[in-house]
Amino acid sequence: GANNMSAKLVLLGDMGAGKSSMVLRFVRGQFFEYQESTIGAAFFSQTLALNETTIKFEIWDTAGQERYHSLAPMYYRGAAAAIVVYDITSLDSFNRAKKWVQELQRQGNPNMVMTLAGNKADLTAKRKVELEEAQAYATENGLFFIETSAKTAQNVNELFYDIAKRVLKA
Numbered sequence: 053g054a055n056n057m058s059a060k061l062v063l064l065g066d067m068g069a070g071k072s073s074m075v076l077r078f079v080r081g082q083f084f085e086y087q088e089s090t091i092g093a094a095f096f097s098q099t100l101a102l103n104e105t106t107i108k109f110e111i112w113d114t115a116g117q118e119r120y121h122s123l124a125p126m127y128y129r130g131a132a133a134a135i136v137v138y139d140i141t142s143l144d145s146f147n148r149a150k151k152w153v154q155e156l157q158r159q160g161n162p163n164m165v166m167t168l169a170g171n172k173a174d175l176t177a178k179r180k181v182e183l184e185e186a187q188a189y190a191t192e193n194g195l196f197f198i199e200t201s202a203k204t205a206q207n208v209n210e211l212f213y214d215i216a217k218r219v220l221k222a
């Protein structure tokens with residue numbers, strides 16, 4: 053009916069940041085310590101209900117390995133939402149996330165709902181990226197920001213529900 057919509061959502065970020073793990077946690081409620089690195093991209097769909105509306109996410113989980121970078125525009129083109137993921141224990145992954153944000157700002161859909169997600173929030177003892185630093189960067193760039201853990205499920209459903217709400221308003 054009129055209250056059912058679908059939305060293309062893409063995950064981008066460095067290899068090993070936990071994109072696939074976040075999607076598997078959200079879609080299947082699963083987590084694997086030895087998650088395989090994604091080749092090319094993987095597709096998932098999941099429907100969320102918000103009051104009278106259902107939103108079907110068509111999720112593209114992209115591969116973070118550099119050799120797949122050139123494929124990324126196929127996945128973010130026409131996307132209603134993007135999650136740029138980094139690993140809070142890796143400064144390199146945070147810097148890579150900033151590059152993705154720049155690329156999306158230049159070449160992505162201008163109405164795209166963008167979220168910066170600091171994943172592996174369970175690994176506090178190994179933290180390299182301070183929450184305040186990431187929050188400040190997100191605010192400067194007009195992004196929503198959240199820290200998640202695919203392992204413990206912290207904030208994973210919250211992240212997708214928040215995106216659904218913002219996509220419906222956009």
Ligand code: GTP
Pocket residue numbers: 065066067068069070071072073074084085086087088089090091114115116117171172173174175200201202203204
């Ligand atoms: P590519 O597909 O290569 O781009 O990587 P990815 O971003 O999909 O990362 P993936 O989900 O494959 O996770 C990489 C590794 O980090 C795996 O060994 C996961 O088990 C682990 N991992 C993912 N999320 C978390 C988390 O929240 N906490 C912890 N402790 N480990 C995690």
Ligand code: MG
Pocket residue numbers: 071072073088089090113114115116
């Ligand atoms: Mg992956």
